[in-house]
Amino acid sequence: MSPPVRIRLSRLAELLEVELDGDGDCEISGLGTLADAVPGELSFLSNPAYAGQLADTRASAILIEERFRDACPANRLISPRPYVGFARATAIFHAGGAPEAGVHPSAVVHDDAVIGNEASIGPNSVIEAGASIGEGTVIGPGCIIGANCRLGPACRLQRAVVLYPGVQLGGNVRIDANSVIGADGFGYAFDGEKSVKIHHGGSVRIGDDVDIGAGTTIDAGVMGDTRIGKGVKIDNQVQIGHNCVIGEHTVICGCTAIAGSVVIGRNCIMGGASGAVGHITIADRVEVSAMSLVSRSITEPGRYSSGTGHMKTSRWKRVITRFQELDEMANRLQGLEKLIGKD
Amino acid sequence: MSPPVRIRLSRLAELLEVELDGDGDCEISGLGTLADAVPGELSFLSNPAYAGQLADTRASAILIEERFRDACPANRLISPRPYVGFARATAIFHAGGAPEAGVHPSAVVHDDAVIGNEASIGPNSVIEAGASIGEGTVIGPGCIIGANCRLGPACRLQRAVVLYPGVQLGGNVRIDANSVIGADGFGYAFDGEKSVKIHHGGSVRIGDDVDIGAGTTIDAGVMGDTRIGKGVKIDNQVQIGHNCVIGEHTVICGCTAIAGSVVIGRNCIMGGASGAVGHITIADRVEVSAMSLVSRSITEPGRYSSGTGHMKTSRWKRVITRFQELDEMANRLQGLEKLIGKD
Amino acid sequence: MSPPVRIRLSRLAELLEVELDGDGDCEISGLGTLADAVPGELSFLSNPAYAGQLADTRASAILIEERFRDACPANRLISPRPYVGFARATAIFHAGGAPEAGVHPSAVVHDDAVIGNEASIGPNSVIEAGASIGEGTVIGPGCIIGANCRLGPACRLQRAVVLYPGVQLGGNVRIDANSVIGADGFGYAFDGEKSVKIHHGGSVRIGDDVDIGAGTTIDAGVMGDTRIGKGVKIDNQVQIGHNCVIGEHTVICGCTAIAGSVVIGRNCIMGGASGAVGHITIADRVEVSAMSLVSRSITEPGRYSSGTGHMKTSRWKRVITRFQELDEMANRLQGLEKLIGKD
Secondary structure (H helix, E strand, C coil): CCCCCCEEHHHHHHHHCCEEECCCCCEECEECCCCCCCCCEEEECCCHHHHHHCCCCCCCEEEECHHHCCCCCCEEEECCCHHHHHHHHHHHHCCCCCCCCEECCCCEECCCCEECCCCEECCCCEECCCCEECCCCEECCCCEECCCCEECCCCEECCCCEECCCCEECCCCEECCCCEEEECCCCEEECCCCEEECCCCCCEEECCCCEECCCCEEECCCCCCEEECCCCEECCCCEECCCCEECCCCEECCCCEECCCCEECCCCEECCCCEECCCCEECCCEEECCCCEECCCECCCEEEECCCCCEEHHHHHHHHHHHHCHHHHHHHHHHHHHHCCCC | CCCCCCEEHHHHHHHHCCEEECCCCCEECEECCCCCCCCCEEEECCCHHHHHHCCCCCCCEEEECHHHCCCCCCEEEECCCHHHHHHHHHHHHCCCCCCCCEECCCCEECCCCEECCCCEECCCCEECCCCEECCCCEECCCCEECCCCEECCCCEECCCCEECCCCEECCCCEECCCCEECCCCCCEEECCCCEEECCCCCCEEECCCCEECCCCEECCCCCCCEEECCCCEECCCCEECCCCEECCCCEECCCCEECCCCEECCCCEECCCCEECCCCEECCCEEECCCCEECCCECCCEEEECCCCCEEHHHHHHHHHHHHCHHHHHHHHHHHHHHCCCC | CCCCCCEEHHHHHHHHCCEEECCCCCEECEECCCCCCCCCEEEECCCHHHHHHCCCCCCCEEEECHHHCCCCCCEEEECCCHHHHHHHHHHHHCCCCCCCCEECCCCEECCCCEECCCCEECCCCEECCCCEECCCCEECCCCEECCCCEECCCCEECCCCEECCCCEECCCCEECCCCEECCCCCCEEECCCCEEECCCCCCEEECCCCEECCCCEECCCCCCCEEECCCCEECCCCEECCCCEECCCCEECCCCEECCCCEECCCCEECCCCEECCCCEECCCEEECCCCEECCCECCCEEEECCCCCEEHHHHHHHHHHHHCHHHHHHHHHHHHHHCCCC
8 A cells, every 4th residue: 555646747757767748737646557547647558459448548647659649648658668667657656655764662683783774673573693784774574684694775674574594685675574585495314214404504695676575485505595686576475495596587476386406597487386396407588387397407498388278177087087098099099000001 | 272161052052053952951062073072072964974973973962964863873953054063163162262352562553553442462463553453353463464454343363464554354354374465466567678566556455254374475456456355265375466356255275376367256166276377257156176277267157177187107207298299199190080081 | 504613523423423534633614515615614425426526526525435435535424325414414514503592581471381491482472371382492583382382392493483372392393484383274164155164173283303394384173183293394385284194204395285184194205386185195105296286095105296297388289279189089099990990
């Protein structure tokens, strides 16, 4: 939920770095879709499929490509990428302000921790010995920052985020509630009778401009760190195993499970609830579909999928019976081909 | 774990709204299965497959359908739906009491928050400015209630629940530990080089009588709210994306991943670890099997599945090789059919 | 992250119970892989595929099998299971110390709770009435221990762990951040109109030497307890439903979803993001592949899989079309076989 903001369209055009074509004095106080916007709101047209909604929109201004200039009945903000303009506008209208700087009296901050200028430490947070919190960084309520963690400037840990000792965050890192960074990875040596725990001596290093959603876990490395590259965006309930290396600007959608020691390239997209088995490498610019499992390394950019697509359960049951006999079926086909001399 | 309760069978019959056939003075102090109940306990017969256990049960009373009246060796509570009677009985024997009303001294409650009569705010909880907590609502230990949240009466947030600013709960909403409601959804506009964050201006609105399990995340809407209908039941570790709309009385089992802007109808069942890709619609009364992915809209009620069923890995490896050549195999079959003039 | 440790190789050999062949006075201050170790570090050779790295390693000592004794250029620690030796070494070099014993002043500990000798209760933790904390057990910051929980000795709850009332832990149980043990399972009786909640009267009982990762949830039993056997190791974001019984020394990898009333045998391995539907039994020594769903009971030890393997999305789309017609395809094949008299 966002506090009210009012801003003149001329100023908004400057902030969004787009061309204004219309009444610069028009006041904008919020954002809306073409279909739902009310007067006083800014909308946008990104997907041409919605161009038909231009005629009837009540938005006071619209972020729009040059080619739709004439079709736009409201004030225009002309941009080659209206959706990027809209994203930037959300930072103005939706992001809200930061809490007051300073340490809340209920927070438990160790004497040996270093709190940067203008940083904010929320109620009931715990900052352990040797941790350093960057300038302007906000630690929301209920966070636990382990010993010797180093957080860069302008980070935002929303609420109840747990960083284990030694985690390093770059600048402008955002982490949502209940995510856990730096717990020991899942490693055991079986001694013939029981599993002997491998304690992890590494930690997690997270680059600048990384976003991490709620309920996500990123494990520490055994030796050396798990590394999340600059600009990576990670959704909710993602699991990233020990010693993974995630390339810059890669996007990982919700509920994805990445086993240990996986190397993912730059500008990849892991679809929702996808997975990767351990110790594989995924090239740059690979896109994995929702709920697909990457079960061996991928060396070429491109789109990859697994799974069967959904169908009516009644049909699915018959199909699955056949599926499980697929090897025999292929052999029978080959037999027929031989029989009639085609093979 | 539940505190001890003792109740006479006649009173129990009244509370459960069922017919008593037996000794109303019999005291009941707990619940048990037909096989495991001890004297003093109430049991039930719901699945006729267990009727054979009637003869040997030691339960002092049994919730049972009319048709099994004569076969029942113990006191009878006659009901057309014994399992519903049993569920109601668990509220008596297992639910436990509520904690004392009032604000624990270790809680941090903003001066501008409104705490309803008989509400209870647990240790180390944080209630931010402008939040309002309904009458009799229990906020357990370690919860964080964001600014301007509105909680209806008789809600129960068990432990360490995080509500982001602006979340609205109806009455009688239950949320288990470590769930996060109202974090920003996962939305970015790619500017050709990096992902520009879309800050979310909406929130989450949750209807009456909704249950949410532990470790579940429900994201805020971009513009407008994510909406969870009345009576919806959501299990643990479920992810619901921004701007989803979940119809009344729908049931979502554990570890299900629902992408953004999905509309699910009423009285649906999403099986455990199932998924739905973004921007699709699922009709009323659809049942999706465990670990199935809904990859396009479903317009008809019914049961749907995806996946392959499990088999021995040795066989599976052969089948998968064939599967990946399935298109060629179909073409070869068609070729054969043509050859022998059947097509 | 671990504090610095220095230890003489002769002493290390004693602690690891391995044979020393080399300079016992050599001081070891850390662990490294063969490729990355620096002087002063101990390495290991477990997988023979890495034997070629022996020649160039800079490690000061190497845990190694007898057969590689002569090929080892550094001090040797001879062991039939070098990886187990390495795991034990991580407990020395990586595990770090325990926090000081005692109750942090910001913790909220009920007067009726019993805190064992040398136990440590971290900042902002909550210990409810009747809970008992075993000798030397560490409750990290932000944990919530429900009423009447019983924790054995030498347990370690890292941070923000939630135990619902009545949970029992054996000795030497480790639980990572934000895991939730003992919330009500997901059970409802449908009364024809709405879902009536089944309140759970059981709890969770966890054996000795169990490890549980971060963000994992284990639900309470309806009647009777959910039971996790001795030595079981559970990774992050795993869901275990009510009344499950997990056999001793079984290993459950991250993001696995196990529905209610599943019985899993001893020494099983559930691969990452795997699943099991409710009310089934899995035999001892079963290994389930990553992201495979166990959809019916497994009675024989062995390896099991489901799923399709990933492929290029372009090919996958054609394959899936064929897959969905697999029943018809099988019928056509049979038709051909009849036609040419082969069947």
